[in-house]
Amino acid sequence: MPDTATKTGTLPAEFADLEKFSDWCLATEPERYGKRLNSTMAQMQEFYDAGMARIDEAMDYLDQFPLKAMPEDAKALMHLMQSLVTVSFPIECWKQPRVPDSGAAWLTITKEPVV
């Protein structure tokens, strides 16, 4: 009997290599920023390296769909790319998850366009 319970990933099949980072498929800014603060630099570096290697193909893939009517797997890929933007600062600038010299300062997002 064929195995009907084939496991499908969160992401489009073309991006199965990024599936192991699918816990970064987060729809909102507080979730993405929170995960950044709770991640190690090593975890983010691995995600950043893998994501940056595929970002051009990811944008080509996503641009096939209207922004407001993406299939679920494309939406997950979009959220993953948004997280990539979030981790780019620790990796490219700060060498730490937090913004340096930001101390107790906290900025809450009160309105955002969620894909």
Added chain:
Amino acid sequence: MNYSDSIDPAHYAKEQEAIFKHSWLNVGRVERLPKKGSYFTKEIAVAKASIIVVKGKDGVVRAFHNICRHRGNKLVWNDFPNEEVQGTCRQFTCKYHAWRFSTEGELTFVQQEEEFFDLDKDKFGLKPVRCEIWEGFIFVNFDDKAEPLNDYLGPMAKGLEGYPFHEMSEVYSYKAEINSNWKLFIDAFAEFYHAPVLHVNQATREEAEKLQSYGFEALHYALHGPHSVVSSWGGMSPPKDLNMVKPIERKLHSGLFGPWDRPDIEGLDPLPPGVNPGGAKQWGVDSYVFFPNFMLLIWAPGWYLTYHYWPTSVSSHTFEASLYFVPPKTARDRLGQELAAVTFKEYALQDANTLEATQTMISSGYVTEFPLNDQEILLRHLHKTARDKIKEYENA
């Protein structure tokens, strides 16, 4: 400069009366009220006010004090009376005894009306607050005798008319509680030459070193009555050389100055005469200070940013920032805007944290005189204007 105006509670009390109860205050954009019956509330602690801003059945935007005319309960709120709310409704109903008011402010229903004996409902409509609109920006004023909004905003605003603000409806808004006097945060954003120092690690190392070696100079400064503007160049949008920017910016064609590609809308070329007032070729951004607490930044690549500083005490305020873009058509456009928004937050966190340190030190009182350079003219102007308004009010 002397910062007694930012640490003395008695001075703050004067600002509350002389400035915030008599100046035009921006409370947001008309796009927040898309339909008839759309409303939002705004807590304006510095004027001891809570207001309702609502679009009536006639399409007119009005503002009212958020208080029921029966027993003084706050009229519009959910769960927590001090939290701002928004929505759409046909009428406002008081939670206390169900008095009802139309979206135009008339009292329409009184519970057990006959027991009030000939109550004249016309006399108990919601108490209006002056409300006028400039280019889609909604302003209120608690002074019924204040000059009209357009006169108050003057020629600086006139020069911006026609900018396609209404096309830029993709909004990211942020809020922060800041432990500093409201003027200090305006000071931080009213000059640009701190950027290569405070935000040194945000640029590539070569760029930061280059900037610090020759010093940053903005392009243009102007004072217009109580208001002012400073323009800066913006070589990063797009950069002359891709090596000047970070890898993610190279991928997404975006950064601090916004997405590099101009959106395809009317009104950006030519720009209204007040935008890029110095006419500089290398123009990147204009930063307009509308006294007292509203800033508008127009960026060369076709988007804008607003800042509001709502005082809550002499040494604290609520900071609000909103980024406005043309709605993206593609995922690529959307990610470019995402990068601009994320970059904004990284910068703002650094700026915000610096302020608390400033407030604490100037409050210590050990040092009372501080030299300002020429690029800091907007700061001097803000503090001087605020003091002058108090004098004017006291002499009137």
